[in-house]
Amino acid sequence: MTAPPAAGDRTAIFTCMVLMRRFEEEVLRIAQDHPYVGRQHLHIGHEATGAAVVSALSPGDLFHTTHRNHGYVVALGADPGRAFAEIMGRRDGLNKGRGGPWHLCDRSVGMQSTSAMVGGSVGLAVGAGFGLKQQGATAIAVTHFGDGTLDEGICFEAMNLASILSLPVLFLCENNAKEGQRPSSMLAAKALRDLPGALQIHCIVVDGRDADAVAEAATEAVARIRDGAGPVFLQTNLERWPGSHQTKPEFPTGVTDLTLAWEEERITGAHADWVRDHDGLRAFAKTLVADGTLSREQVLAIDREVLDRLSDARAFAEASPYPEPSALLDGVFA
Amino acid sequence: MTAPPAAGDRTAIFTCMVLMRRFEEEVLRIAQDHPYVGRQHLHIGHEATGAAVVSALSPGDLFHTTHRNHGYVVALGADPGRAFAEIMGRRDGLNKGRGGPWHLCDRSVGMQSTSAMVGGSVGLAVGAGFGLKQQGATAIAVTHFGDGTLDEGICFEAMNLASILSLPVLFLCENNAKEGQRPSSMLAAKALRDLPGALQIHCIVVDGRDADAVAEAATEAVARIRDGAGPVFLQTNLERWPGSHQTKPEFPTGVTDLTLAWEEERITGAHADWVRDHDGLRAFAKTLVADGTLSREQVLAIDREVLDRLSDARAFAEASPYPEPSALLDGVFA
Amino acid sequence: MTTKTYAEALIEALMEKAADDDRFAIIGRGILGHGAQAHFAQPLMDAYGARITDPPTSEGAVASMGIGAAMSGTPMFVHFGTASFTLEAVNQLIHEAGVAHSMSGGQITVPIVFHMYHGLRRGGAGQHSSSPQSMYANNPGLQLIMPTTPRDVKGMLRTVLNGNNPTLFIDHGALLGTEGEVPDAPYEIPLGVADIRREGADVTIVATSRAVLWAAEAAERLAADGIDAEVIDPRSVVPLDSEAIVSSVRKTGRLVTVDEGYQMCSIGSEIAALAAERAADALKAPVGRVARPPAPVPFSPPLEEAMMPGPERIIETVRKIMG
Amino acid sequence: MTTKTYAEALIEALMEKAADDDRFAIIGRGILGHGAQAHFAQPLMDAYGARITDPPTSEGAVASMGIGAAMSGTPMFVHFGTASFTLEAVNQLIHEAGVAHSMSGGQITVPIVFHMYHGLRRGGAGQHSSSPQSMYANNPGLQLIMPTTPRDVKGMLRTVLNGNNPTLFIDHGALLGTEGEVPDAPYEIPLGVADIRREGADVTIVATSRAVLWAAEAAERLAADGIDAEVIDPRSVVPLDSEAIVSSVRKTGRLVTVDEGYQMCSIGSEIAALAAERAADALKAPVGRVARPPAPVPFSPPLEEAMMPGPERIIETVRKIMG
Numbered sequence A, B: 001m002t003a004p005p006a007a008g009d010r011t012a013i014f015t016c017m018v019l020m021r022r023f024e025e026e027v028l029r030i031a032q033d034h035p036y037v038g039r040q041h042l043h044i045g046h047e048a049t050g051a052a053v054v055s056a057l058s059p060g061d062l063f064h065t066t067h068r069n070h071g072y073v074v075a076l077g078a079d080p081g082r083a084f085a086e087i088m089g090r091r092d093g094l095n096k097g098r099g100g101p102w103h104l105c106d107r108s109v110g111m112q113s114t115s116a117m118v119g120g121s122v123g124l125a126v127g128a129g130f131g132l133k134q135q136g137a138t139a140i141a142v143t144h145f146g147d148g149t150l151d152e153g154i155c156f157e158a159m160n161l162a163s164i165l166s167l168p169v170l171f172l173c174e175n176n177a178k179e180g181q182r183p184s185s186m187l188a189a190k191a192l193r194d195l196p197g198a199l200q201i202h203c204i205v206v207d208g209r210d211a212d213a214v215a216e217a218a219t220e221a222v223a224r225i226r227d228g229a230g231p232v233f234l235q236t237n238l239e240r241w242p243g244s245h246q247t248k249p250e251f252p253t254g255v256t257d258l259t260l261a262w263e264e265e266r267i268t269g270a271h272a273d274w275v276r277d278h279d280g281l282r283a284f285a286k287t288l289v290a291d292g293t294l295s296r297e298q299v300l301a302i303d304r305e306v307l308d309r310l311s312d313a314r315a316f317a318e319a320s321p322y323p324e325p326s327a328l329l330d331g332v333f334a
Numbered sequence C, D: 001m002t003t004k005t006y007a008e009a010l011i012e013a014l015m016e017k018a019a020d021d022d023r024f025a026i027i028g029r030g031i032l033g034h035g036a037q038a039h040f041a042q043p044l045m046d047a048y049g050a051r052i053t054d055p056p057t058s059e060g061a062v063a064s065m066g067i068g069a070a071m072s073g074t075p076m077f078v079h080f081g082t083a084s085f086t087l088e089a090v091n092q093l094i095h096e097a098g099v100a101h102s103m104s105g106g107q108i109t110v111p112i113v114f115h116m117y118h119g120l121r122r123g124g125a126g127q128h129s130s131s132p133q134s135m136y137a138n139n140p141g142l143q144l145i146m147p148t149t150p151r152d153v154k155g156m157l158r159t160v161l162n163g164n165n166p167t168l169f170i171d172h173g174a175l176l177g178t179e180g181e182v183p184d185a186p187y188e189i190p191l192g193v194a195d196i197r198r199e200g201a202d203v204t205i206v207a208t209s210r211a212v213l214w215a216a217e218a219a220e221r222l223a224a225d226g227i228d229a230e231v232i233d234p235r236s237v238v239p240l241d242s243e244a245i246v247s248s249v250r251k252t253g254r255l256v257t258v259d260e261g262y263q264m265c266s267i268g269s270e271i272a273a274l275a276a277e278r279a280a281d282a283l284k285a286p287v288g289r290v291a292r293p294p295a296p297v298p299f300s301p302p303l304e305e306a307m308m309p310g311p312e313r314i315i316e317t318v319r320k321i322m323g
């Protein structure tokens, strides 16, 4: 495991983004090799939001995520090998193979739960905030969810509760809505923020593809919450990755090639526009090289290092056996 | 049965208000005489809103109400005798005794249902609006509910549906919230209207104790909905009647005395302020006498006539037998 | 008769209703799921797309909207997708749809069909594998149909769509691709009439939905070693053809029930209770129940596999009670 | 030992927990309802008001908030009032609270107790009379306790409050005023241990919650005409003491079950099924089930009365199976 990126450490944030991206690409390969792994909701294209928000958090903060969860699990520092093993239903998985891809959690890094019920993570995180406040802790709760989640009544109810009780909760809404494409929000509001806004929740909207912008917004939001000023709704706008809702595992935009950060003319194919204009990872690599934070070689070295770690992780997962069916009824109750 | 008041007919609106008030007073007496009738949620103090809104409706419109339903049932023209009989669980009740006070309905006058589940009437009325639109009807659906109902997720979801599908639905919110008094809305919004407003539903807020003002607002709202402009949220602000949430049947403000409309010095007692400043019925009687629409004698004659009808109605209900237990399993399925 | 898939037969029933009744409306998307049969829904979309509403993710209000529309005279078909999601609409199904007719003294009818896919689906884990049929059956006023064959789904769906009662229509995605003979002319299949899938003398196996296929396979394999099993598919759980079940148990003297859902307070419990009430004197052996073991559904493939009350477990249970 | 009401004993258990564990928090108002016993909650309010949250009417989010807080190490007691309202929170109870521990591979625990009043309450009609215990029992991962006496409510509540598992605590408002002996020192009563309320040789009557009082009354009256009934109160439904039930049925050879809720797929069905599975050979008579008739609860007093599986119907059923 690697520690999550520290606030302001742009190299660490970038490294975390690469880890998130390469992890998901490996999940796609796993799904290609192991049919049962089934439908995946990949976090590709959300890395700038994910790594930047995680960099604004501290140990002790509690995270609740949704079906599009993998990125946050590894960003928070969960072991990629155990995460792969869980996605493959193996004994050494984070959840001992019982949760699978839609329910990854790692209490040791603050990833308290993945609920694949739309709206589930919102209510639970409000509860985590309630619990932390009861205990007089300075930690905060974070709920990650998508724009479509705002359609669900439980999400409205939970935001209302957090507001009236002034709970330490960050509502992180990754808005990947795409006109006419389902699923996405059907909220009648002019802007998503109008709903939390009506509930007097402080709202911040930022370009979710811009790691620097998200890091700044998330830092501001988290500071505000820790100061006891109540919940914040942080909306990060993204352009949905073409493979975002895939039924069979495929690479619509190809395997990520970071050299495209500086060789833009080589960007081609059906989804060239997404790669050129909407891939936050490529954009951040370009920025970091342009402003001299990293050299091209350093970017590629980081990528290679991540890839090496992930191939070890994949090997670990592949080597892990399935749980024994005899254990079926174990651990239903504590 | 009497027909509901016609739009603009202030005498008819007043008569309807008297009917609503005297009906509820009789329900209190019934509850005193028949313990099993149990907990009542009386509509006393809401008559100006109720009669005025009903005057803006037309035959064919479909009404869905809540636990605080009696007033609308009689205002829409349901037979008071059969309404009393239902509240007493008698065979000749509107629902054959199966619904009781919390579920009165009379399909023949457009009172389609009372749901005592907070938020229930909102979802059902949105469905009625959906059905009417499907059928190409010009009729509209109305849902009556209280401020506290906005806390319930189903209410949010249903308003969102009505807005995105532009359904012909009037959301009639009787706001009787009273600081520190429960139950009432715990919505984190600055104003209740902020929630429907965020969902791009046209909102109108009016003094619910002022029959003329409500009639004007309701007429505007209904016209707009019939024109196909989508749903409207009509909020009528009331001062909760002191007996609003009673566990045992009692007359905290005494039996209504319409002569107090012109003999204000005789207003006394613990709740004199409510009678003087917040009783929409007394206020409307005063207005109608002041502007010469009705003489004092006419006001009292209307009252006497209503009381006569209601004593006949009560007698009818008392004379009605209970349903036969042998019929217990009848009518579960159509 | 024409051989068709379950998916085609289901869609045909909806298209017939839409053709017969222009008030009929549908709420939901992905009526045939996202699998290999999804395309069979296309003719419905093409012909009646204007009457199909794609709703937001708001199960509670979607259920209410359907109920309110049905109360107002618009026959409705509401598709929820995975049955697990209907747990967000339980109050609307039970306390609105189920009680409206009775509570109104017969003034209101609620002609609506709620469709959902239940059960283990490979990888559904603890939140996407619900088989809520037993829970729903514990409530009054809601019909519950669980057709298993192309012929049954088309005929029973027509019956409930032309009826006036709120109906839960619960089936399993694995049935969509199964084929069978379907009459060409429109037809109705009445509720409350069980289908004796296989006659037998030694033991009665009662199963619903996908479990009927498992029971049928088990019966064939048991026949090979001389055990003659009768397989009964109630097809509708509310109303339930208890007569057919009880008389079969009285005939064979043995009963094994199969539920894809959990055992406690299940349809299998109900059927075993019927035997204890009305066939106790005829029982030659203990009743056996096969159901989902009492643990949240684990993701791990071998563990999920072990949750399935498939043919092996049915055969094992029959052998055990045959002694 | 001191004689106390059920209401006092319930509140004492909460006050003991609050005193023992300062992380403990409560969500809900009107813990003892709005009736004659409501005032017994005052000492709790006075001593621990700061740890009691009065929530908006948002059952789903209230349940989630409790679950999330419990996951985070805050033991919770969530009071819903009327059980009917929990039908707005079914998805949170079943798909969040019930699965979290198992699905996380044991990483997460959910120490929470959900309290609700079930059943017929005079005038509750079709929407305020739910007895959802059988529905909830059909799901894994949720303990379900239904204490009947002051002694049981205090001891069982202490057990679950000190435990680490999500627990449904379902009781009936009519029990609040009942009195009984309660030990003065703190004590726990383990789950899964039935209480044999009355020993008997002729017939076993298994009932839960308020129905236990009806069964006890029926047994006394049956004794008068020489029928010696054994009355069993399981006290907890999950886990269920099936051993005690089965051995009693094997001893008496006869079983009558009593549910205040509906019969189909009920706790009564489950208990009858246990008898059919494990005591079929010992049955001297058909099993009898007494439950709420299959209709939405009507408001009309004589009709509501007719919905009650009270002493008369129990006696009638026992007589019938005694032949």
Ligand SMILES: Cc1ncc(C[n+]2csc(CCOP(=O)(O)OP(=O)(O)O)c2C)c(N)n1
Residues within 6 Å of the ligand: A041, A067, A068, A116, A117, A118, A145, A146, A147, A148, A149, A150, A176, A183, A184, A185, C057, C085, C088
């Ligand atoms: C209660 C519930 N209803 C429906 C679904 C099916 N579902 C899974 S993902 C999804 C869309 C969620 O959209 P959004 O929150 O924007 O997340 P995204 O996939 O776009 O990241 C839906 C409706 C579900 N999982 N849970």
Ligand SMILES: Cc1ncc(C[n+]2csc(CCOP(=O)(O)OP(=O)(O)O)c2C)c(N)n1
Residues within 6 Å of the ligand: B041, B067, B068, B116, B117, B118, B145, B146, B147, B148, B149, B150, B176, B183, B184, B185, D057, D085, D088
């Ligand atoms: C789903 C549900 N939860 C809780 C209740 C209990 N309850 C009955 S009335 C009420 C308050 C409703 O407040 P409001 O909508 O403002 O109506 P008012 O009584 O003030 O007119 C509540 C919470 C209920 N009936 N249904």
Ligand SMILES: [Mg+2]
Residues within 6 Å of the ligand: A146, A147, A148, A174, A175, A176, A177, A183, A184, A185
């Ligand atoms: Mg989205």
Ligand SMILES: [Mg+2]
Residues within 6 Å of the ligand: B146, B147, B148, B174, B175, B176, B177, B183, B184, B185
């Ligand atoms: Mg109110």
